[in-house]
Amino acid sequence: MPRTDLAGEDRPRWWGSTAFRVTLLHLVLTLLGTAALSAVAWWATTGFALRQVAQEVERDSGLLAQAMRIGGPRSAALSIEARIAADRSGTQYYLLAGPDGTRLAGNLAEAPRAPGWERLRLSGPGVETELLALGTLLPGRGVLVVGRDIAPVRQLEGFLLSAAGWVGGAALLLGLGGGLLIGRGVTRRAAVMGAALARVEAGEIGHRLPVRPGGDEFDQLARRINTALDRVQGLMQALRQVTDDIAHDLRTPLNRLRQRLDAALRNAQGEEAWRAATEGAIADCEKLLDIFAALLRIAQVESGARRAAFARFDLSAVAETVAEVHAPAAEERGQTLETDVAPGLVTLGDRDLVTQMLSNLLDNAVKHGREGGRIALRLAARPEGGAVLMVEDDGPGIPAEARELVLRRFHRLDGARSTPGTGLGLALVAAVAELHGMVLRLGGAASGLRVTLEVPATPTTG
Amino acid sequence: MKVLVVEDDAETADYVVRGLTEAGHVVDRAADGREGLFLASDGGYDVLVVDRMLPKLDGLGLVRALRAAGVRTPALFLTARAGVGDRVEGLEAGADDYLGKPFAFAELLARLNALARRPPLSAEPTVLRVADLEVDLLKRMVTRGGQRIELQPREFRLLEYLMRRAGQVVTRTMLLEGVWDFHFDPRTSVVETHISRLRAKLDREGAPPLIHTMRGAGYCLRAPD
Incomplete structure (x- = not known):
């Protein structure tokens, strides 16, 4: 078996590794999260403060405009002067200008060019600040400007920005660390699994992947791989078993054939003797060919390829026919064959194979049943759907501990070695049952064997 | 009865041809599918014996081609493949009967006689x-x-x-x-x-x-x- 060489062009590149990708993804997501958080913080603090200032400016501006309307420019100018005088923090700015642009009151030097909201940069000796100002056109073409210093808000903004920077940096480091840790974990688990599989590949077919009791996805995966390995090992053992069996069980009839021909060559006198030897040899060959045919058929059934040819057929009719075909053989051994077949039971499957399966079961019952005894074939519908098939004899039966074994190829009980047969009959039964999803049970009362087959319900369509 | 035997295994072909000749039939043989198709195409045979596995053109293909060309000569498949599905596959391809190898010659002869004398449906x-x-x-x-x-x-x-x-x-x-x-x-x-x-x-x-x-x-x- 050629081994896959990972050192070739298939070698994983570092940027293709899970560790790298997990780290990168983790990093990007952490940064995006920090950015979103910062944006929300900004909106909730600085944005809020700015909106507050704007509301205050609007209200103040509204009040002064009202004063202007009621008391004229003089009253408005007085209100402005009073406000400026009362402002201890020095954050309020006003300007009342006449239609010709002359300043009537206020502490602002000049009016902005257009009415509306504006950010004004104020610079003078010892003052370097920014205003949020609202200019309003007054009736009679004067201009009223109300402004507020937003330096504290700007400070808050700066503070927030630096905080976001710190937090972002920390998150970056944490994300990098976390990603590396997760990636390293994944890499290490994969490496452990890979090493275990490499040992299996190298021929230690019994070796299994380690599974931790906790059971994360990796452990589940490892468990599945172990199950698959169990199956492979089972199949390999079965294959070896079959090879051994074939070698052993085919050698016996081949030896007999050789002896017969050998004896004929040395002793046969006259045409009659030659003819008898030839006929005997043909019979031996036929037996060998039967064994091959049965083996091939079992292998074919086990491969599952026949499932494609499944069709609906009358199981009751098949059971009746098989009983009829085996009745003469039972009669020869003085046995009574009782049949109790419920009519019209239809199932989905391979008619030929099911026929042969039933035929094998009845053949067994006739061969191993007691001479002059009783054989029963029953087919009945199950209340939960499907059907149950039963073949019963009153021979020596099969001891409970050997029931598993007789389903294997070539396994014959010691007592059965003297009866004719290939030792493949029940193996085919087991294979056909498995193919059709039937549950096969070997049981029996005090004496005799009872084989039960639970036939699954047929889907109503198909 | 005029029989065409299409079989690549010389020993089996000899066995079949000798047996059929002894039984008084006229036998032609072809060693591969293409030759078999060529000989069978003129429809001058009463029955065909065709091996499933043939060089150049396999038995299924041969019978399918014959049927597509409207040649209705009854055909019997011989095969070493005793598989369950093969019989159905062969009959679907247009063969009329099927016999698994190894076979007794009497069996083959009886089946060929039955095929050749089958009345039209x-x-x-x-x-x-x-x-x-x-x-x-x-x-x-x-x-x-x-x-x-x-x-x-x-x-x-x-x-x-x-x-x-x-x-x-x-x-x-x-x-x-x-x-x-x-x-x-x-x-x-x-x-x-x-x-x-x-x-x-x-x-x-x-x-x-x-x-x-x-x-x-x-x-x-x-x-x-």
Whole structure:
């Protein structure tokens, strides 16, 4: 078996590794999260403060405009002067200008060019600040400007920005660390699994992947791989078993054939003797060919390829026919064959194979049943759907501990070695049952064997 | 009967050709599928014996090509593949019968005779007659010399099968397939039992026997000489 060489062009590149990708993804997501958080913080603090200032400016501006309307420019100018005088923090700015642009009151030097909201940069000796100002056109073409210093808000903004920077940096480091840790974990688990599989590949077919009791996805995966390995090992053992069996069980009839021909060559006198030897040899060959045919058929059934040819057929009719075909053989051994077949039971499957399966079961019952005894074939519908098939004899039966074994190829009980047969009959039964999803049970009362087959319900369509 | 044997294995081909020639038939042989198709295309044969596995063109392809060209010569597949699905596949391709290797020569001969003499399907008779035995397929009634004979359904099927091939040798395997729908040999004496039961019912009071046992081959239903 050629081994896959990972050192070739298939070698994983570092940027293709899970560790790298997990780290990168983790990093990007952490940064995006920090950015979103910062944006929300900004909106909730600085944005809020700015909106507050704007509301205050609007209200103040509204009040002064009202004063202007009621008391004229003089009253408005007085209100402005009073406000400026009362402002201890020095954050309020006003300007009342006449239609010709002359300043009537206020502490602002000049009016902005257009009415509306504006950010004004104020610079003078010892003052370097920014205003949020609202200019309003007054009736009679004067201009009223109300402004507020937003330096504290700007400070808050700066503070927030630096905080976001710190937090972002920390998150970056944490994300990098976390990603590396997760990636390293994944890499290490994969490496452990890979090493275990490499040992299996190298021929230690019994070796299994380690599974931790906790059971994360990796452990589940490892468990599945172990199950698959169990199956492979089972199949390999079965294959070896079959090879051994074939070698052993085919050698016996081949030896007999050789002896017969050998004896004929040395002793046969006259045409009659030659003819008898030839006929005997043909019979031996036929037996060998039967064994091959049965083996091939079992292998074919086990491969599952026949499932494609499944069709609906009358199981009751098949059971009746098989009983009829085996009745003469039972009669020869003085046995009574009782049949109790419920009519019209239809199932989905391979008619030929099911026929042969039933035929094998009845053949067994006739061969191993007691001479002059009783054989029963029953087919009945199950209340939960499907059907149950039963073949019963009153021979020596099969001891409970050997029931598993007789389903294997070539396994014959010691007592059965003297009866004719290939030792493949029940193996085919087991294979056909498995193919059709039937549950096969070997049981029996005090004496005799009872084989039960639970036939699954047929889907109503198909 | 003129037979074409398409078989690449020289030993099997020899065995079949020698046997058929001894039985008095004219035999041609082809060693691969293409040659077989070429020879069979003119339709001058009564029956074809075709191996499944052939070089150049396999048996399935050969029969399919013949059928597509409208050549209706009956064909029998020979195959080493005793698989369950192969029979169906072969029949679907247009073959008329199927025989797994290894086979007894008598079996092959009986089947070829049956194929070559098969009446065209359109002329399906409703009453079969051999000597004074009459089988009405519609009424499912059997009479011999005007006397009614009661048969079990299986016995009726068996008799019908024999009557349709009256005068030909019918093997045990053919009966298992045609009457019981068994495509393997259950190694019981079911055929023999039914034949003897049928005989007992048909040949009453010294009437000449109609069903004859052909030693080493099978059975034959025919009018007494």
